[in-house]
Amino acid sequence: MLCKLEKGDMYWRDSGISCKLICGSDLLQSFNTPNLWSDEHVINILDKHGVVCIKRKDFDVSHLMDNHPILSTRKSGVILVDSDVTNDVSSSLVRGLVQKGSSIKYLVPDEVIEYIQSNSLYLTPT
Numbered sequence: 653m654l655c656k657l658e659k660g661d662m663y664w665r666d667s668g669i670s671c672k673l674i675c676g677s678d679l680l681q682s683f684n685t686p687n688l689w690s691d692e693h694v695i696n697i698l699d700k701h702g703v704v705c706i707k708r709k710d711f712d713v714s715h716l717m718d719n720h721p722i723l724s725t726r727k728s729g730v731i732l733v734d735s736d737v738t739n740d741v742s743s744s745l746v747r748g749l750v751q752k753g754s755s756i757k758y759l760v761p762d763e764v765i766e767y768i769q770s771n772s773l774y775l776t777p778t
Contacts, residue, residue, distance in 0.1 A: 672702045672731075676742050677711045680730070683720060694722050698729030706733045708740065750774040 717723045741759050
């Protein structure tokens, strides 16, 4: 889909629809992880698409944004969302539990569990 958006597909350009990265603050923090995200990719995401970041408890997203060399100059590319419900389930947590052989039942829908199992996902650490 991002390829279609970047190529200027007429439907997307004229529809007012935008594509944003939706994530928890733990993923936003991964922008600081060396060799995980290139500066070019972070700039592209923020400038061309944007991020909707759901705040997680005990995580200071404002501090991260103020101190990250790219995020600090592109704050308008990030929409911060307060969660009314505490939800500490993250993709990192789910991957870690699957890698350890622990159950993820009740953390994700049954269809997600079936997909992970049928495609043998997250069996080895990344």
